[in-house]
Amino acid sequence: MDFLGIPRNNRRMPASAEPPILLEARALSFSRQDEPVFGPVDFALRAGEIALVEGDNGSGKTTLLRVLTGMLRAGEGEVLLDGLRFSLDTMAGAVVFLGHHLGLKFDLSARENLRVSAGLYGLRADADADAALADTGLAGFEDEPVRRLSAGQKKRAALARLLILPARVWLLDEPYANLDRDGIALVNRLLDDHANRGGAALVTSHGAVSFAGGEPRRIRLHA
Amino acid sequence: MANWVPLWLHRLGSPPVFYRFAGAVRPWALGLALVLGAVALYAGLFVAPADYQQGDAYRIIFIHVPSAWMSLFIYGAMAVAAFVGLVWRIKIAEVVAMESAPVGAAFTLITLVTGSLWGKPMWGTWWTWDARLTSELVLLFIYLGIVGLYHSFEDRRQGARAACFLVLVGAVNVPIVHFSVNWWNTLHQGSTVRLVGPSHIEASMLWPLLTMMVATKLYYIASLFARVRADLIASEGGKAWVRDLLVREGGAA
Amino acid sequence: MTPGSTPAACAALLRRDLTLAWRRRGDIAMPVLYALIVATLFPFALGPEPQLLARIAGGVVFVTVLLAVLLSLDQLFRADIDDGSMEQLMLAPQPLALLVGMKILAHWITSALPLIVVAPLLAGMLKLPAAALPALVMALGIATPLLSLLGAVLVALTAGSRRSGMLLALMLLPLCVPVVIFAAGAVAAAQEGLPWIAPIAWLGAGLVMAVVLAPLACAAALRIAMDT
Numbered sequence: 001m002d003f004l005g006i007p008r009n010n011r012r013m014p015a016s017a018e019p020p021i022l023l024e025a026r027a028l029s030f031s032r033q034d035e036p037v038f039g040p041v042d043f044a045l046r047a048g049e050i051a052l053v054e055g056d057n058g059s060g061k062t063t064l065l066r067v068l069t070g071m072l073r074a075g076e077g078e079v080l081l082d083g084l085r086f087s088l089d090t091m092a093g094a095v096v097f098l099g100h101h102l103g104l105k106f107d108l109s110a111r112e113n114l115r116v117s118a119g120l121y122g123l124r125a126d127a128d129a130d131a132a133l134a135d136t137g138l139a140g141f142e143d144e145p146v147r148r149l150s151a152g153q154k155k156r157a158a159l160a161r162l163l164i165l166p167a168r169v170w171l172l173d174e175p176y177a178n179l180d181r182d183g184i185a186l187v188n189r190l191l192d193d194h195a196n197r198g199g200a201a202l203v204t205s206h207g208a209v210s211f212a213g214g215e216p217r218r219i220r221l222h223a
Numbered sequence: 224m225a226n227w228v229p230l231w232l233h234r235l236g237s238p239p240v241f242y243r244f245a246g247a248v249r250p251w252a253l254g255l256a257l258v259l260g261a262v263a264l265y266a267g268l269f270v271a272p273a274d275y276q277q278g279d280a281y282r283i284i285f286i287h288v289p290s291a292w293m294s295l296f297i298y299g300a301m302a303v304a305a306f307v308g309l310v311w312r313i314k315i316a317e318v319v320a321m322e323s324a325p326v327g328a329a330f331t332l333i334t335l336v337t338g339s340l341w342g343k344p345m346w347g348t349w350w351t352w353d354a355r356l357t358s359e360l361v362l363l364f365i366y367l368g369i370v371g372l373y374h375s376f377e378d379r380r381q382g383a384r385a386a387c388f389l390v391l392v393g394a395v396n397v398p399i400v401h402f403s404v405n406w407w408n409t410l411h412q413g414s415t416v417r418l419v420g421p422s423h424i425e426a427s428m429l430w431p432l433l434t435m436m437v438a439t440k441l442y443y444i445a446s447l448f449a450r451v452r453a454d455l456i457a458s459e460g461g462k463a464w465v466r467d468l469l470v471r472e473g474g475a476a
Numbered sequence: 477m478t479p480g481s482t483p484a485a486c487a488a489l490l491r492r493d494l495t496l497a498w499r500r501r502g503d504i505a506m507p508v509l510y511a512l513i514v515a516t517l518f519p520f521a522l523g524p525e526p527q528l529l530a531r532i533a534g535g536v537v538f539v540t541v542l543l544a545v546l547l548s549l550d551q552l553f554r555a556d557i558d559d560g561s562m563e564q565l566m567l568a569p570q571p572l573a574l575l576v577g578m579k580i581l582a583h584w585i586t587s588a589l590p591l592i593v594v595a596p597l598l599a600g601m602l603k604l605p606a607a608a609l610p611a612l613v614m615a616l617g618i619a620t621p622l623l624s625l626l627g628a629v630l631v632a633l634t635a636g637s638r639r640s641g642m643l644l645a646l647m648l649l650p651l652c653v654p655v656v657i658f659a660a661g662a663v664a665a666a667q668e669g670l671p672w673i674a675p676i677a678w679l680g681a682g683l684v685m686a687v688v689l690a691p692l693a694c695a696a697a698l699r700i701a702m703d704t
């Protein structure tokens with residue numbers, strides 16, 4: 001099963017053809033107990049694009065990502081994946097979400113955690129758990145229970161999961177939190193590689209971020 | 224069917240419309256319930272003849288039986304509202320279901336208390352593990368669980384959705400409980416006293432009973448509408464229509 | 477099995493939960509210990525006459541096991557919700573109901589199965605006649621998965637709420653009344669030398685229904701719980 005819908009050879013399209021839209025929000029807004037949280041927001045995320053969601057604390061960045069995963073139902077507007085409205089049942093692992101809670105089992109080792117994720121989501125073609133862990137700087141820590149890793153290392157273990165899953169759209173909530181300078185560079189490199197493979201990502205952050213590929217798209221949320 | 228019915232129902236789904244509708248209906252329902260209830264009580268206590276077996280003690284059925292009917296009727300109404308609320312995500316239906324639960328619990332409690340009061344002269348004991356009383360007790364627990372679940376959430380709407388779901392689980396469960404309790408009762412050979420079935424009942428006893436049944440239904444409507452209005456004011460507090468309402472009522476006072 | 481296929485996902489999740497339980501195997505012993513303590517208290521409270529104990533043994537074992545299962549149920553989804561694993565499960569390209577079913581299965585293996593193993597011991601302490609033992613074990617074997625399934629739905633419903641302990645007991649009572657009636661009824665019938673297959677068959681019918689419906693209800697309830 002390969003969910004990387006845009007294989008490498010497909011990306012050599014004529015320069016005039018725009019990459020396809022992976023994730024699109026139309027007039028998306030969300031209210032909690034009749035208090036508007038964000039929106040309406042419009043954006044379209046094309047293959048190979050990284051967008052930064054900006055906004056102050058409380059402006060609804062996390063909520064936006066959770067609505068995009070389908071876990072929260074949008075108040076108004078719609079979310080389209082590959083041009084189709086989607087729900088939790090139909091999106092078939094095309095989206096992967098990394099939130100404040102990393103989704104790691106602390107009693108399992110990093111390698112075991114990755115194995116569980118691969119079992120649930122499938123393994124990306126030519127991806128390998130140990131290589132992903134080495135890539136995120138966890139070589140030598142593969143069999144250590146996640147409990148014993150530092151906060152930054154836990155984050156890196158969660159990032160390694162992104163590398164082995166076939167999802168095309170990454171929704172990353174504050175991926176830079178808890179990371180040192182090297183870690184931030186790592187996130188940027190991973191995002192860059194993901195974009196070059198034809199994936200797309202939506203990243204929230206309240207810090208300034210620079211991508212290797214220049215200025216990212218910015219989606220601004222107002223409190 | 225004429226399409227004004229769904230149209231009217233659709234309009235009623237909007238909180239301000241329902242608020243006004245409930246406010247208009249409530250005094251009539253309450254007034255009628257009190258009048259009919261008084262008539263039924265008078266007829267039941269003074270007009271209807273004494274039972275040849277149970278004497279005057281049987282007169283408690285004029286409270287007990289309508290309450291028992293209501294304990295089940297309200298569950299049915301609540302289940303329908305919960306289903307509508309969950310499937311079509313209609314806020315009013317969720318509120319109606321949630322505000323039905325305390326009323327249903329109250330009728331269930333009345334049923335249990337009057338049943339036990341009746342049991343003392345009839346069976347010589349306040350409580351017996353009779354199949355119907357036991358089922359009613361379990362029903363009370365179901366109602367309390369629903370009320371408890373609704374109020375254990377920070378987010379009212381989320382609590383309502385979870386509790387509506389529990390209402391539907393309970394709706395599947397109630398017949399199963401009744402069946403199993405019946406089976407258990409025959410197995411353990413408990414009390415075998417059979418009460419007078421309402422089917423072979425004297426007409427002079429029947430009409431007060433039916434009048435009381437109508438009165439309890441009207442009371443349910445009145446009580447439900449008052450509760451729903453209060454719930455709507457609390458949960459829609461920030462909305463323009465509530466603020467307008469406060470300004471208008473404040474100006475009138 | 478291809479990674480990402482539904483059987484692989486189920487196996488991965490089952491293996492994960494069993495591994496986690498094994499790494500904290502002290503916790504597996506807790507429900508068993510609890511059941512042992514409760515069952516021990518009855519002779520102290522009621523006196524050690526064998527006839528009296530034999531009369532109540534079946535019922536005591538069932539209520540004890542039920543309470544032990546109830547205690548362990550509270551944690552069924554809590555850890556997964558707190559560490560973000562539940563979000564990962566919901567976004568996985570698999571039917572959530574099936575994954576939840578796997579979690580319930582793992583929970584049953586780690587918390588109810590040990591209880592079934594010690595149940596004959598408890599029954600022996602309470603002087604249950606040996607002739608009723610097959611009925612007891614069989615009734616427990618059907619009643620405990622049924623309790624796990626029904627309890628899981630309620631745990632999922634309370635997952636998004638502030639408090640759950642007592643509320644869970646209040647909500648579970650009406651659901652487990654039929655289970656207790658039929659399970660204890662089977663043991664009572666066996667004790668009196670009567671045929672006891674009918675109540676077991678009713679329990680079995682309930683289990684079949686619950687296996688199909690409870691995971692679906694659980695998945696729906698979890699979606700409500702995660703909708704914050």
